[in-house]
Amino acid sequence: MLKKFFILCSGSDTDILDHCSNGEQNKYAGIGATVFFTALMATIAASYALFTVFDNPYMSIGFGFIWGLLIFNLDRFIVSTIKKRGRFTDELIQAAPRLILAIIIAVVISKPLELKIFEKEINQVLLEQKNDLTLANKAQIAQQFTPAQTDLQNDIATLQSQIETKEAEVNALYTTYITEAEGTAGTQRLGKGPVYKEKRDKHDAALAELQQLKQSNIEKIAGIESQLVQLHIEYSTKVASTQPIIDGFDGLMARVNALNTLPLLPSLFIFLLFLAIETSPIFAKLLSPKAEYDYKLEDAETAIKTWVEQKVNERKTLLQTDMAINNKVYHDIAEEDELYQYKRKKARALMQLQADVFFNHQKNAL
Structure with a gap:
């Protein structure tokens, strides 16, 4: 049950993956677990960050849960849209925008947790700043x-x-x-x-x-x-x-500024940790060889692509054939004398009718 849940989190095609080997299923279960726990950490981080703003645990947890769902959806989308193309360069180009997005997400997730981890040090910095502000305010x-x-x-x-x-x-x-x-x-x-x-x-x-x-x-x-x-x-x-x-x-901005006054190295390590967690599913798909699931997925996608291209070509051929037949039919009809005489009779009657109408209009004008 847990394995199926993590496979669902990976964004893979479960219908295809069910017919793959157990090792292939475990690989995508691991990718899905990384996506899930990244979203869980995002929920915790966002809840703490919002608690420093709203000072209301229920509101903070609610918005944090929504933020975690957003991160979960983004990570799942990023992982599921990376396709194995056979050439690492093509795959890296395809994954580049997703890597940038993963870096942004890692920054957003790591910063609130840094605020919590270094809370005592930040409180000391804020106390010194408050004392300075108090003296400056009095002066x-x-x-x-x-x-x-x-x-x-x-x-x-x-x-x-x-x-x-x-x-x-x-x-x-x-x-x-x-x-x-x-x-x-x-x-x-x-x-x-x-x-x-x-x-x-x-x-x-x-x-x-x-x-x-x-x-x-x-x-x-x-x-x-x-x-x-x-x-x-x-x-x-x-x-x-x-x-x-x-x-x-x-507040949140004051704590972030206070965090920036602390030594950079600990914060950098925490950021690199979350960056590694956030990008690990992407690199796992980039570095893993093209396996059973990728071949079956490519087969299913190319089958649909081939079927669509075939239908499009058939419609184009049908249209061209129909146009050619219509042109030949109208060309043959144009050479019939009976149709010519009929059209000539109708044209004469129309011209006579126009002449009568013009005459009556001129007569009424006088």
Whole structure:
């Protein structure tokens, strides 16, 4: 039962192969088994590849099964259409387009399995890429908030500078009236005289202005700091909203690109393995000698071809003979005087009728 199934997979003519030797049947059963297991691997590969896209096992398996049937049909067609012609050059030319198609199929099948085999290494590459994207994303978003943040920080620095300048002025006035009282500067008179009182009043007025300036600027700084906090919240919110996009950066294309960054040799060996599996039925038919099945198949095909050519030649001969007979018959009839007189009578009647019609038409026109 299994042998018949694999023979069916090979695309061979079972009616002919049933009358061939057991060895010939085993050869085509092996070719059919290769076609079947290649389609099975294509189903697995396509299912995994589609799972990375849809993230739905049922949909992935369904589409993977359809893809496997497509690959099975293509391989079966490729193998069944290669005919043994007796000359290897002719057979190679015949198989060349099918070999190209087999190479394409091998690439399509091997790539998803490479993604699964090197999944851990690919995940590591994707993690590094995600980290780089996260840092780049934060830096790019920060550029949107940096100008406003810099302006606010400059405003704070300006307000603090105003306070520091006023404090320096008050401290200088304090030193002035203290040294005046001590008699070490100014009038150099010890005691609190009129000059001391004037300098003390000036200091007290500046101190009052300093306290008012501090209160005003501290309120302004608090408002600016709240704006900075709001900017930071907006920055964090935007980073958090864009991070899921980066976390989802593990689709099929991203994994293929990550696979391409890994060493080439392991992937090449896997591709060559599937290329060998995919092309093995073709090379098996190319390299195998012309055997019993090929002769019987050629006999059946040439018998049909000969029968068709015979029917076509018979129809051509029949047509030529019929045309020759018809030409001779009409030539003999044309020489009969009775037919001539009859045709002459009918032609005269037709001309008379045309003349009468023309006369009546002209008469009505007048």
